[in-house]
Amino acid sequence: MTGFRNSFLYPLLSWLIWPGVFCAGLTGAYFAFQSSAPLLWFNVVYFSVVAIIALFERLMPYEKTWLARDGETFNDIAHTLFNKGGVQIAAAIGATFPIAVASFAQPVLVSPVHFWPDHWPMVFQAILGLIIAEFGLYFAHRLAHEHLSLWRFHALHHSVQRLWVVNTGRFHFMDSLIKIGLSQIPLYLLGAPLPVFLWIGAVTAFVGLLTHCNIDVRTGPLDWILSTPRLHRWHHSRVLAEGNTNYGENLVLWDQVFGTYFNPPRPSSTDIGITGRVASSFWGQVVQPFSKQGYRQIIGRKPKELDQPVVPAAPAEGLPPMMMPSVRTRAD
Ligand SMILES: [Zn+2]
Ligand SMILES: [Zn+2]
DSSP: HHHHHHHHHHHHHHHHHHHHHHHHHHHHHHHHHHOOOHHHHHHHHHHHHHHHHHHHHSBBSSGGGGGGOOOHHHHHHHHHHHHHHHHHHHHHHHHHHHHHHHHHHHGOOOOOOOOTTTOOHHHHHHHHHHHHHHHHHHHHHHHHOOOOHHHHHHHHHHTOSSGGGGGGGOEEEEEEEHHHHHHHHHHHHOOOOOHHHHHHHHHHHHHHHTTTTOOOOOGGGGGBBEEEEEEEHHHHHHSHHSSSSOOOOOHHHHHTTTTTOOOSOOOOOBOOSSSOOOOSSSSHHHHGGGGGHHHHHHTTOOOOGGGGGOOOOOOTOOOOOOOOOOOOOOOO
16 A cells, blocks of 8 residues: 555545546536436435545545544444444435435425526536525534534534544434525525526535545645535534634635635644534434433533633634634543
8 A cells, every 4th residue: 555655646646536526426417417317316426426435535545543443343343334334324315305305395386586597507507506505504504613502413413533435424404404494595585496406416415425535635726616625624623723614515615705714734634523422322313412411411511511601712823813613622
């Protein structure tokens, strides 16, 4: 493997993987959408992309320790594989849900107004839709980090100790519902057509898989436009001042507009996670935010501390002063 790292292929692949996988995914989505069974074929493309990313995670990991399973006995391996299977299905549902909603719900919804520029080429309509949807995604995500009442749901996504392709869909359903609502309702109200929703769903699916991948990719100027693994690793940092940044799901436009863009010139964080604790079982994680005790466990604070104001930590180097952390603290 050291030989591969030193070969000319390694840097070449580092530069090509992100745009290559993204374009391959969108090309596959194009043919899926032209077919008579778009959801089925989109899922075939989606899982093919998952497989390709998983392969490159083994060949070119960004952080080798993130490849390690958390047990060595047979039972531990079986348990890990079972969880991987469950999370992968959740990832697929999470990514394809907006497409399913768009396919079935939009024909019965009548938009009250029609501002949408139908006459534009689809690629520009999709970009416009993405910018509008991303505005809702940005605020849903930022609010989830800045308010404990919403962080209780979003913490599940941040509770992982490593990032890899299978983490992509690890969201509490309440977290996802808020995001889908804030990002898609404005598009419905503006009268965006079904293909715009389909393309936003496709872009979100592939960018999501790629932002969580543990591949040593180089994204250079893409970091200024799209949410990349480098930016998203900062977002998962345990250090609050680094983590409460880069909220964009696909685009980083709104992070740049509102001063939460964070990309200092050093390797992005591998110290990820939260101070609080989430339940170990799937159903435990689903119900945990709804109980008082579960909420306290997720927040990682004792009952008395919940009544006290949060003391902000010093902003990280390169972070705008307005970005004061409010929820997570570094685990000691
Ligand atoms: Zn987050
Ligand atoms: Zn994430």
